Amino acid sequence: MLLVTRRAASSYAAALLMRVSFIPCIGARGDAASAALTAALDTPSIKAVKSLRRDARPDATAWCVGTGWWLSTAEPR
Numbered sequence: 001m002l003l004v005t006r007r008a009a010s011s012y013a014a015a016l017l018m019r020v021s022f023i024p025c026i027g028a029r030g031d032a033a034s035a036a037l038t039a040a041l042d043t044p045s046i047k048a049v050k051s052l053r054r055d056a057r058p059d060a061t062a063w064c065v066g067t068g069w070w071l072s073t074a075e076p077r
Contacts, residue, residue, distance in 0.1 A: 040064035
C-alpha cells in the first residue's frame, strides 16, 4: 500500500505502508511494470521510498521505475 501526498504542483511525498495483495486486473499493468514492482518488493527496503517522481528521468535514487513514473529514495523536490 502506497501513500502519496501532493506537496506542490509536481512534488509528491510517498511512503510504502505495508505489503498487500490484490486480485489481478488483467490489462491494467504491463508485464515489464509487474516484473519491476515484484523485484522491488522482494527487497527489504520498502521503508526507503520517500517520493513519487513524474517529471524527470530516473536517477540513482530510483527504487522502482514504471512508465512515466518512478519511486525515489530521495525526499520530494
